[in-house]
Amino acid sequence: MWILSYQQLLDVEQFTASQQSTTLSQLMERAGRACFEVLLRNIQPGCRVHVFCGSGNNGGDGLVVARHLLENEVPCFVYLNADRTHCSDLFEEQLSLIQMDFPKFIMKWEDFTSEITNSCDILVDALLGAGCTGPLRSGLQEIIFLMNQSQGIKVSLDLPSGLSVDAHMSVEGIFKAEYTLVLGAWKRNLLHPEYAEYCGTLIFVPIGLEFPEGLRSIYGCTVDTESVRSIYRSRSNFSHKGDYGKSFLIGGSLSMCGALLLAVRASLRSGSGYTYAVGPDECRVVLQTAAPEAIFLDKDDFEADQVHQVFGIGPGMGTGAESLALLRHLLQNSCFPVVLDADALNLIGQNRELMELIPPMSILTPHPKEFDRLFGLHASSFARLDTALQIAKKNKIIVVVKGHRTQIVCPDGNIYYNLSGNAALAKAGSGDVLTGVITSLMAQNYDPIQAAVLGVWIHGRSAELVSLTKGIESVVASDIIEGLCLVYSELNAL
Template identity: 40%
Template sequence: MKVFNTSQIRQCDQYTVENDEISSIELMEKAALACFEWIKSQFSANYTYYVFCGKGNNGGDGLAIARLLLEENYKVETFVIQSSSNFSTDAQINFDKYPDSVSFLENDDFEIQQENKKIVIIDALFGTGLNKPLEGNTQKIIQKLNHIKGKKISIDIPSGLFSDSLPSEDQTIFKADVTLSFQFYKRAFLHVESAQYAGKIFILDIGLNSKFIQDEETNNYIISSKSVSDNFKPRDPFSHKGNYGKVALIGGSYGKIGSISLSTRAALKIGAGIVFTIAPNCGYSILQTLAPEAMFISGGDEKLITEIKISTEKTTIGIGPGLGKEKLTKVALEELLKSIQTPAVLDADALNIISENKSMLNLIPKNSIITPHPVEFARLFGDSKDSLEQCELAREMAKKYNIIIVLKGHRTAVLTPEGKCYYNITGNAGMAKGGSGDILTGMITGLLAQGYSPQIAAQLGVYIHGKAGDYAAKKYSQEAMTAQDIIHRLPEVFLNIKK
């Protein structure tokens, strides 16, 4: 699913109005109707709706939503911000059509009856037309709204937020529980500094022109469930274990055998044919017990990995979880990287070793996948001022080193050597626990071994990992789920992909 910037969304609107039999006011009505239907499906008529509108098209959406609510006898109070600018053409039409009176706000002296607990505040003050951070009265109004208790819904984008850039810390922005946005994810919804204002995001289809959407180019995408099922390869009934690849997961050190055992179990459970684990000898009994399907190869020492004895020709390597950074381990990693000809997966301490020996970056086989969290990324490639800048730096580094970078976080981004960015929107805060990343390494390595291209293995891996995490949270709660539960919920993910 493509992510467009504000100017592309505007062009898409315009193209739709010019090429489809729909006028801009009809498009606004469609957008408002989609919001109204969503609101109706979630809230009863017992709520009082306070609709705050600007004079642009976002305000026009708000006025149309307020009218639709009134027509179905919902209790509605509508406010319009008084300003020197005129209504946009379509907002003026919706203002004229509004069947009740509206209150014009010159400052923040509006009243909302708080003792009535069933309150919905609809923010239709500013949309994608915002041209500078809010100040003066609008700023005060939003600050006041942010202190009022009630359900808060932003239309298209929280007022005060820009679609394509991140806010400064002191910027005033409406804090929504839910954002109902039209047709496309906005980039601001995909970065933590801005996404926190949007709450839960629902993308409403308003039927914008599909040819435009197909033809318009972008470098930013969402990994959609459709792209996952389109790329998914069901197992051939006549296949044997040799068809599903040979994986070697390398990692663990004394006290951290758990991490490589999680990776091992994840690789098995994601469908890999044959799995080896290379770990220190202290991991032998643990691994043979926790993952009896996998074969153990000694890493050369009781507590550390000092040698990696595996033919890399037909084996897909995943290295890093719990590995440690001892000198002998570094040497073993260096030797391994020199011997690999095919893409591998590098995580955690494998990346930390490389960040302390930057020339090793050039040893990473091309099209390999590295899976840093933001701090590991910064160790490798330097600091960034925010997550958007870090994402752009990752795009450059993926191109420079010809690798795929899986930049982990609330919205993990997969950056490719062609400069594309694929955001993952599955997953939840229950996964913010030690071990979740080790599982992702095992999953991506297991998918790569099964013949998925590195880019698809990375995209499927992060999507499936997050989706399994969502099933785990549903069953056990975000608090009580542990990383292992992500592995346990993989069956639900596969059964649903196949549907």
């Protein structure tokens, strides 16, 4: 799904109304009703809900939510700005509906006191949503400050008030939601770490928006179950191992055999017909014992071989002179895109001329510190993403900027934000697992962009699934490998 700018959001709403022969008022009713249904499923009996509405369309959404709550006999109080000189027409329409049946539950912002703050159960923020385009006025700052003091569960409709759809904002004064109900389309600022603590858990709420054919966004699109369904290819019962390629994982050193082993095992679990472990002789016993399905090749014997296809280079290989010579040789002689991670990236950062040797459509998978070692320090994730886009276009490569909401940045300018994964991935070795997964997918003849997008999603989904039984803190990289079978079972069931 495309990540839309503020203007694109407005255009899509108009397009949807036109395509469905409906009105913007009916779309607002649909959006508010959908949010109400999410809330109703999670409200405990007796909970009191306090809905704070601005005077724009986000406030109108909030009024729809409040009206449905009251109609279903959920205790609900609505707080409005006493100064309503600049109200949207849709807000006025929804206000007249709720005033008709529930006038005694409508209050002013000023009525929300510190005493009420300590006693309310759920706060719903419908002050601004996507309508925030500049600094907050003093009245909004004051009510948001008071709302943030509440001990109740805090829910924002579409975006936390004070946060823009796509402009860089100061975090000062933003409503700090525990849950954000994302209405109909993703917004860029919801997906970046700078604002994550203000957005809480993101819950996507479909509202039936339709998108014009040919729509594109400079902000890219999201990777979710629906998008990977269109990439993943199930296997024919008449296929054999030769149909699924050969992946070569290259790395390892005396103290880091485990990194190469993780990549090799991930490749085996991700479907490559043959998986080769290419490392120093001191890793031979470890690899052949722990991954008997893989074929071990000594890196000194492998160095002169120029005919192999898909290389995943870097896990545990070290940054010494021998590793540098091997990396240079592989980059100069590979006829196919390669996957570069860990020490391969560190070597490139120390020897910048290697950037020019990277085959087109190769995949780099840096975490933020590796990225900054490669391309210089960056003040924000937005700046890092801008640099990744420039590098991808210039060098015709794919840059996987790892983190929560990992971004896959492509040479054609497309950016894919991955929606799977959790903090279980914040462990040593998880990047080695990702290298093995992506390399395996490339060996199976997924094109590099497909391999990166699908591989990142599978990796994150595995972390989600194994966390359900092991707990986020207890998950290690080997668990993520074992969870891959659960992900492939899901994909085959789609």
